[in-house]
Amino acid sequence: MTTTGTTFFKQIRKIKDDKFSIDKIEQYCLILSVGSRDLQVCIIDTKNNRTLLLEDYIIDATENAEEKVTLLQSLFDHHHLLMVGFWKEVILSFKTDKFTLVPLPYFSKENARTLLKMNCSVDDNDSVGYYKVNSNDAVNIFTYDKAILQWFRSIYINSKIKVTHQSGMLVNSVLQNTPLASEVKVSVFIDRFYLHAAVSQNDHLLLFNSFKITKFEEYIKYINLVLHEFKLSKTNSSIKVWGFINKNSAHFNSLKNHIPAIKPGNRTTLLNFGYKFDEVPEHQYFDVFGNYFNL
Structure with missing residues (x-):
């Protein structure tokens, strides 16, 4: 456990493949799955679809976005890889409880917030994102923490950032499994x-x-x-x-x-895993790996 002021985070899983190389960062995809009380980190080599790293953290719960950024900053400051800024692509997946899946013909950018309000309560200050789910003819609409996204963008200024939501990633995983x-x-x-x-x-x-x-x-x-x-x-x-x-x-x-x-x-067959991942049960981190299918 690492303590910083009044916040803390605890790493509960770490798997690192022997083929990981810091010199190949520019061909790697970094996946960050952010929940209210947890964070998963995954790195995949886009040249051969090989999963190189998986980490899972329990983090302090807070409803304040600025406090969440401070907590994430403390975690990143203690990490030897996450502050590196030259990934081929960064996928940031939010695990908020406000989301909906809308058939593509019914979607437009102008009515995204209205469509989301039909499914859940949306505050005026909620930031609303959307993207097409590759494996399904639908658009995933969801809320996210704007301050957290801005903070990630300040770190990965040289990388393409794609913002997704856990629900769409699970749909990807199911329909491509x-x-x-x-x-x-x-x-x-x-x-x-x-x-x-x-x-x-x-x-x-x-x-x-x-x-x-x-x-x-x-x-x-x-x-x-x-x-x-x-x-x-x-x-x-x-x-x-x-x-x-x-x-x-x-x-x-x-x-x-x-x-x-x-x-x-079962674990997805669309990614390759070295022997070190044998210690991870095949039915776990299904949503995290699913982010990669929406490149």
């Missing part, structure tokens, strides 16, 4: 404090929704709601789970008892 099923498939992602659920068939998205979680039993409740909506069996359907859950844990066993068909999801 082989093998694609001809039957209806349910994909759930257990996040810290949220459950994200997608229903797809072949390469078509049928549903995506997110649920705020306050206790474990709610994961089971909301998965059952999705299954009921599509009249899917809890014992015979294709149901995959990704995210922050240990497949040998009591929580996973509880999921399995209530929903027998549920199985851990």
